[in-house]
Amino acid sequence: MLRALLIDDEPKNNRILKLMLEEFCPHVQVEGQAENIDEAIQLIEEKDPDLVFLDIEMPFGSGFDLLDRIKPVNFEIIFITAFNNYSLKAIKYSALDYLLKPVNIDELMQAVNKAMERIKARNTNSRIENLLFNLKKPQAGVQKLALPSKEGYVFVPLPDIIRCESKGGYAVFYVKGMDKIISSKNIKEYESLLLDEMFFRIHNSHIINLNYIKKYHRGRGGFIEMEDGTMLEVASRRKDELMARFGL
Structure with a gap:
């Protein structure tokens, strides 16, 4: 069983994702939800999750800002966003995964299965470090x-x-x-x-x-x-x- 947290500034999004996970990914146990970075940091420290579904665009800081504040990162991440922009390529460069809103059921199931494989490899922190580096250095070279x-x-x-x-x-x-x-x-x-x-x-x-x-x-x-x-x-x-x- 994967212990998961949902982090999104829209409570409705968290409720919908929780229902989708319960029905289509029963091996994922949602152990908490947060709506901003400060709440999320406290929740991560309390729950020590295996997997975090992390919204990229939030008020008072992005999901990337959260990761920068809690390094080293010892859990797997699936980013969630409504915007298809440059940051998604940076995510893929770092062998991480994302879902576009509204979340598609098949894509959710695929992302969770991939996350389970990556959790076994236990190298999330190095990939997060690469992601943050790429976001700060957007030049192709x-x-x-x-x-x-x-x-x-x-x-x-x-x-x-x-x-x-x-x-x-x-x-x-x-x-x-x-x-x-x-x-x-x-x-x-x-x-x-x-x-x-x-x-x-x-x-x-x-x-x-x-x-x-x-x-x-x-x-x-x-x-x-x-x-x-x-x-x-x-x-x-x-x-x-x-x-x-x-x-x-």
């Missing part, structure tokens, strides 16, 4: 992406990612100065995370960092030669868009 490793997660600066290759249902990352990192997520999930201005998907199997291209070899779609000498095929349907990125 500074932010870090959480990639899974045997020990937990490796936090990789986006500019150091040379390319990402699809291998079955896995994604293999080639990173400057590191051994390759294999993620259990597929390449499609990372395509939506990697910044458009820095990365480009040249083929179903490859996303590359445009800063590491050495040469383009002509052909139907052609081939990209990376700085490390790797040759990668360009899908013919992606050729024109790739050339346009370089003003060609």
